[in-house]
Amino acid sequence: MAKIPHILLIYTGGTIGMIKDFETGALKAFNFDKLLKHIPELKHLNCSIESVSFDEPIDSSNMNPHYWISITEIIENNYEQFDGFVVLHGSDTMSYTASAISFMFENLSKPVIFTGSQLPIGDLRTDAKENLITSIEIAASQKNGKSIISEVCLYFEYQLYRANRTTKINSEHFDAFISPNYPPLCESGVHLKFDESAIYKPRRSKKIKIRKKLEENIVLLKLFPGITENVIKSILEIDGLKGVVLETFGSGNAPTEKWLVDLLKTALKKGIKIIDITQCVFGSVILGQYETSVQLQKIGLISGKDLTTEAALAKLMYLLGENIPASEFKDVFETPLRGEMSD
Numbered sequence: 001m002a003k004i005p006h007i008l009l010i011y012t013g014g015t016i017g018m019i020k021d022f023e024t025g026a027l028k029a030f031n032f033d034k035l036l037k038h039i040p041e042l043k044h045l046n047c048s049i050e051s052v053s054f055d056e057p058i059d060s061s062n063m064n065p066h067y068w069i070s071i072t073e074i075i076e077n078n079y080e081q082f083d084g085f086v087v088l089h090g091s092d093t094m095s096y097t098a099s100a101i102s103f104m105f106e107n108l109s110k111p112v113i114f115t116g117s118q119l120p121i122g123d124l125r126t127d128a129k130e131n132l133i134t135s136i137e138i139a140a141s142q143k144n145g146k147s148i149i150s151e152v153c154l155y156f157e158y159q160l161y162r163a164n165r166t167t168k169i170n171s172e173h174f175d176a177f178i179s180p181n182y183p184p185l186c187e188s189g190v191h192l193k194f195d196e197s198a199i200y201k202p203r204r205s206k207k208i209k210i211r212k213k214l215e216e217n218i219v220l221l222k223l224f225p226g227i228t229e230n231v232i233k234s235i236l237e238i239d240g241l242k243g244v245v246l247e248t249f250g251s252g253n254a255p256t257e258k259w260l261v262d263l264l265k266t267a268l269k270k271g272i273k274i275i276d277i278t279q280c281v282f283g284s285v286i287l288g289q290y291e292t293s294v295q296l297q298k299i300g301l302i303s304g305k306d307l308t309t310e311a312a313l314a315k316l317m318y319l320l321g322e323n324i325p326a327s328e329f330k331d332v333f334e335t336p337l338r339g340e341m342s343d
């Protein structure tokens, strides 16, 4: 008889496991054991589940690369013993964490599904149960004895997305995430409908590599009409700055003013990597399409194509941590590494 899948549930915090503080009325994280008591349904799933929790569960606004490494190490230390992983995480920064984890695992061949909820699991109208139960089902879904999913994903409100394609767009609706430039990998209705053409095909013969060096000296700089020379200069002159994710207009456009191009040039000369991504939610950077991006292309800005901001930041932290030779950095960045950008 085939053995049932073994799933590890990793609780990091977030609304899903929160309760109201008696005194302040604010939501705060509580003990994970209690969380499981709220979902007796888990016993009926066709898989075995073990769980592990952060010692101190956190609101995801407190997430940072050190916690990303902790999540990575939990998965690393349990990789052989389990068939899939479900990470419970606050929704606020879930796309950042899940994007980072996608880069930290190269040649992943098992599912890592991030999920959470907008209402605590104890709430009558909670979305937590559906999100959690279906995430576990997806992590346990196999075909010919192999996991159907073998990449880092985010499941929320009936949709499974590639994690590094997602962004949180609603602080109130249950339907809180979108994947603007890539289709869902699975939709949950009466049946789980996987889209085989969208799912990443793992090269199982390749050995898994885990990367934990992340460069944190980077900045996200969003242009707006009227942004001053002084502001941009101060940011680009930050001591020790290694990289910039520059959110530009439309298909990667910026003011053509000389001072801006000169400041960017000086930063590039110092070895700072500058990634051009669009402020638009949908669509891609196309350097050179308009006069307003020709200079940016000429001086050597890196095209972030259709990356989300979350994935651009994560990819930059990851690649800067890899010590890639300067002459190759642009090419490597512009290449899809985990399905995070279109070719």
Ligand code: ASP
Residues within 6 Å of the ligand: 013, 014, 015, 016, 058, 059, 060, 061, 089, 090, 091, 092, 093, 116, 117, 118
């Ligand atoms: N503030 C919460 C968090 O991100 C919101 C949530 O879980 O949805 O941790």
